[in-house]
Amino acid sequence: MNSTSQYQLVPCRVDEPEHEPYADAFDRYLIERGYARDTVRAYVGYASHFLRWTQRDGLDLLGIDEAVVTQFLVDHLPHCDCGWPTRGDQ
């Protein structure tokens, strides 16, 4: 059995319909590499949160670099007000 026939999407939270193709591709990438379903769900959720934040702040996805990711992790996450569940909500 190859990895494609084993592939099943993990239901994840993706609020924006335009994000679904990216979430599905990321989901497939993680599953094909053997990540557990809960881990896939969490990672796709984090990526979706990141995408929502970039859109809300009007960031150009082509300009995403380590500094932008650091800004998300250090500045946004501790003070997230976009309604996304954070680690502190668990």
Ligand SMILES: [Zn+2]
């Ligand atoms: Zn947020």
